[in-house]
Amino acid sequence: MITAAVPERENYLNYKYGIKSWLLTKDHKRIGLLYLFTVTLFFCLGGAFATMIRIELLTPQGNFVSSETYNKLFTMHGVAMIFFFLIPAIPATLGNFFLPMMIGARDLAFPRINLLSWYLLVIGGLFSLFAMLAGGVDTGWTFYTPYSTTYSNSWVIATALGIFISGFSSILTGLNFIVTVHRMRAPGMTWMRMPLFVWSHYATALIQVLGTPVIAVTIILLFCERVFHIGIFDPTLGGDPVLFQHMFWFYSHPAVYIMVLPAMGIVSELVSVFSRKPIFGYQFVAYASMAIAVLGFLVWGHHLFVATESVYSALVFSFLSYFVAIPSAIKVFNWTATLYKGSISFATPMLYAFGFIGLFTIGGLTGLFVAALGFDVHVTDTYFVVAHFHYIMVGGTIMAYLGGLHYWWPKITGRMYPEGWAKLSALIIFLGFNLTFFPQFILGYLGMPRRYHVYPDEFQVLHVLSTAGASVLAVGYLMPMVYFIWSLRYGKVASANPWGATGLEWQTPSPPPVHNFDVTPIVTHEAYDYSTVIGQEVEVG
Amino acid sequence: MANDAHAHAQSPALRVQFDTETQQKDASTLGMWLFLVTEVMFFGGMFLVYTVYRHAYPGIFAIASSSLNVYIGAANTIVLLCSSFTMVLAVRAAQLGQRQAIILFLILTLVLGGVFLGVKAYEWNEKFQEHHIPGSSFHFEGMQPDEQAHAQLFFSLYFAMTGLHALHMVIGVGVLLFLIRQAQKGKYSAEYMTPVDIGGLYWHFVDIIWIFLYPLLYLIDRHLKG
Numbered sequence: 001m002i003t004a005a006v007p008e009r010e011n012y013l014n015y016k017y018g019i020k021s022w023l024l025t026k027d028h029k030r031i032g033l034l035y036l037f038t039v040t041l042f043f044c045l046g047g048a049f050a051t052m053i054r055i056e057l058l059t060p061q062g063n064f065v066s067s068e069t070y071n072k073l074f075t076m077h078g079v080a081m082i083f084f085f086l087i088p089a090i091p092a093t094l095g096n097f098f099l100p101m102m103i104g105a106r107d108l109a110f111p112r113i114n115l116l117s118w119y120l121l122v123i124g125g126l127f128s129l130f131a132m133l134a135g136g137v138d139t140g141w142t143f144y145t146p147y148s149t150t151y152s153n154s155w156v157i158a159t160a161l162g163i164f165i166s167g168f169s170s171i172l173t174g175l176n177f178i179v180t181v182h183r184m185r186a187p188g189m190t191w192m193r194m195p196l197f198v199w200s201h202y203a204t205a206l207i208q209v210l211g212t213p214v215i216a217v218t219i220i221l222l223f224c225e226r227v228f229h230i231g232i233f234d235p236t237l238g239g240d241p242v243l244f245q246h247m248f249w250f251y252s253h254p255a256v257y258i259m260v261l262p263a264m265g266i267v268s269e270l271v272s273v274f275s276r277k278p279i280f281g282y283q284f285v286a287y288a289s290m291a292i293a294v295l296g297f298l299v300w301g302h303h304l305f306v307a308t309e310s311v312y313s314a315l316v317f318s319f320l321s322y323f324v325a326i327p328s329a330i331k332v333f334n335w336t337a338t339l340y341k342g343s344i345s346f347a348t349p350m351l352y353a354f355g356f357i358g359l360f361t362i363g364g365l366t367g368l369f370v371a372a373l374g375f376d377v378h379v380t381d382t383y384f385v386v387a388h389f390h391y392i393m394v395g396g397t398i399m400a401y402l403g404g405l406h407y408w409w410p411k412i413t414g415r416m417y418p419e420g421w422a423k424l425s426a427l428i429i430f431l432g433f434n435l436t437f438f439p440q441f442i443l444g445y446l447g448m449p450r451r452y453h454v455y456p457d458e459f460q461v462l463h464v465l466s467t468a469g470a471s472v473l474a475v476g477y478l479m480p481m482v483y484f485i486w487s488l489r490y491g492k493v494a495s496a497n498p499w500g501a502t503g504l505e506w507q508t509p510s511p512p513p514v515h516n517f518d519v520t521p522i523v524t525h526e527a528y529d530y531s532t533v534i535g536q537e538v539e540v541g
Numbered sequence: 542m543a544n545d546a547h548a549h550a551q552s553p554a555l556r557v558q559f560d561t562e563t564q565q566k567d568a569s570t571l572g573m574w575l576f577l578v579t580e581v582m583f584f585g586g587m588f589l590v591y592t593v594y595r596h597a598y599p600g601i602f603a604i605a606s607s608s609l610n611v612y613i614g615a616a617n618t619i620v621l622l623c624s625s626f627t628m629v630l631a632v633r634a635a636q637l638g639q640r641q642a643i644i645l646f647l648i649l650t651l652v653l654g655g656v657f658l659g660v661k662a663y664e665w666n667e668k669f670q671e672h673h674i675p676g677s678s679f680h681f682e683g684m685q686p687d688e689q690a691h692a693q694l695f696f697s698l699y700f701a702m703t704g705l706h707a708l709h710m711v712i713g714v715g716v717l718l719f720l721i722r723q724a725q726k727g728k729y730s731a732e733y734m735t736p737v738d739i740g741g742l743y744w745h746f747v748d749i750i751w752i753f754l755y756p757l758l759y760l761i762d763r764h765l766k767g
Binding site for chain 2: 105106107108109110111113171175176178179180182183184209210211212213214216217218220221224228229230231232237238239240243247515520
């Protein structure tokens with residue numbers, strides 16, 4: 001379809017064609033799209049496993065899959081979703097694409113390393129995918145020893161190797177972001193003028209750089225024990241299984257913040273743009289990101305309350321876990337205060353931002369429940385914990401991720417998504433999500449343990465509700481996949497700044513030119529200074 | 542932008558995403574330091590595990606570690622320190638733009654690194670002959686059967702830690718070979734010597750890891766041997 005006789009303006013999408021121009025690209029924008037494609041595949045894979053889990057749980061008897069298969073399903077759901085979707089999702093796609101643009105840079109500091117990290121994710125993903133196709137892995141995504149090193153008869157090594165390799169992808173992305181933020185800011189872009197999206201990615205990158213190497217060495221030791229039968233974690237060989245849990249959670253708890261901090265960065269952008277006000281307490285929100293990154297390293301012990309941890313260290317870890325609530329609450333309160341007397345528009349990204357704030361608050365507050373020593377003993381390893389972390393990761397991270405995708409879609413593709421369909425899908429996702437996971441709080445409180453596929457009859461109603469919600473949620477997730485693709489061809493052509501936003505990424509054409517800016521921008525204002533865009537035409541809202 | 546184009550035409554080593562050579566060098570150096578931070582966390586995990594078990598089984602670890610040859614270890618430490626010295630001289634030569642000196646000192650560093658790895662291979666070979674390799678044939682002379690597992694744990698950690706260190710040395714040798722090749726092509730000058738600089742940072746880091754490994758594995762509690 002030829003739409004225009006005039007030659008199209010050159011941009012990052014059309015300046016070169018062919019598979020090689022994508023697979024060997026060093027452009028952070030193209031690499032961001034490679035990541036988008038990759039993590040979407042893993043999201044669908046993890047979603048497929050979740051579907052089978054929810055179908056199995058429709059009935060109290062284990063009559064859809066065997067216990068062994070069920071163990072593999074929840075393990076592979078966790079592995080695919082956590083290591084190959086949630087951790088790379090926002091930083092490696094939206095972060096990759098927009099972090100350099102937001103600070104006025106032509107690219108990340110190390111474009112070749114950026115491409116390398118995508119390949120590492122793909123190679124790691126292929127290892128884990130191979131393990132899944134060859135027969136699966138059944139240890140739980142936590143790989144607790146000695147089951148994973150001595151007794152499990154499944155593809156532990158291939159999966160662990162996949163996670164090990166993809167870990168380096170995460171490390172290199174973080175390293176690239178830190179150097180870029182330190183060294184590549186445009187003239188006038190001071191630290192206190194950076195958009196909060198950049199701040200939260202900087203905090204995320206610190207966790208990636210400091211935490212991920214520890215899981216790498218833990219996996220090496222696990223590997224050595226499983227392959228060479230040397231006793232590091234297996235007590236029958238002289239090792240200590242709890243040591244594994246400490247090392248695992250030293251990374252895997254901060255990893256939760258790798259997943260949620262970038263989401264908070266997106267929400268900060270959305271709340272400001274769609275209420276047309278600077279973020280209330282900008283500095284507090286920026287420093288809260290850093291505080292979460294630091295405190296996140298001091299709370300891993302709350303995963304070991306029932307694993308022989310001493311009362312005293314449990315008390316300290318419980319106390320420190322409560323501490324994380326402070327910077328998190330600062331953010332929620334400041335977003336809310338930003339809305340006050342704002343000129344609020346209910347465009348789709350803003351609906352997702354509202355969804356995030358509400359669901360993250362529930363997820364965060366139930367996090368305080370499970371950080372309380374007494375209550376945690378009651379709900380340890382129950383659906384209460386499952387519901388809690390799904391409220392953070394699905395209700396938080398994925399909500400913000402979708403909000404960010406809608407918000408930046410016009411910039412990435414040069415096309416608007418269909419607003420009506422998008423609003424409908426946001427609503428469906430919100431309802432479906434709550435119907436899926438709220439019953440799980442009750443289930444867990446009543447004593448339904450996680451990772452079991454056979455359960456007493458009285459839990460069935462709640463499980464059926466949850467499965468029904470999951471079906472609604474699946475419809476909600478499928479809709480954007482369809483209309484985003486539809487919009488590539490039929491969507492309304494987007495202007496450079498359809499939302500009237502202040503970020504530098506909106507001061508360049510949509511889609512952006514190869515090196516982002518025709519002229520290196522000079523920054524003279526704080527982030528979110530809407531006096532700079534007064535009078536500009538806004539398409540939606 | 543006009544200035545950028547000018548700067549890029551002036552210096553072929555300046556990559557498109559940077560405005561000035563200083564910015565590029567600062568970014569590369571910061572990137573290397575951050576990479577070394579990740580390495581500290583990586584080895585830190587190993588050191589943690591070692592510390593936990595050394596604390597849990599002090600007696601058995603003391604006896605097991607005393608079987609390592611402290612003199613060979615000391616000699617190897619000296620070799621590695623000398624290689625750090627020659628590496629510094631190579632960086633200095635690069636700063637002064639003395640191409641022949643860069644190549645000479647890099648080759649010296651390479652030779653010393655090779656000597657270290659050779660000695661390490663000799664030590665590991667000894668362990669094979671003494672049945673100190675973890676596995677079914679592991680046996681430590683004069684230790685009770687129930688203590689064998691913990692002695693084996695010491696050697697598991699010994700091989701994991703020195704093995705991981707040796708792997709980093711091998712990567713370092715690769716880096717040196719690359720630098721020597723580039724230096725021969727005349728890529729480095731007083732204006733542009735960042736790869737030599739950050740290659741040096743890496744080499745020193747690997748040396749420092751050994752400076753911690755040597756006392757931890759060879760020297761602690763040696764007096765308890767008797």
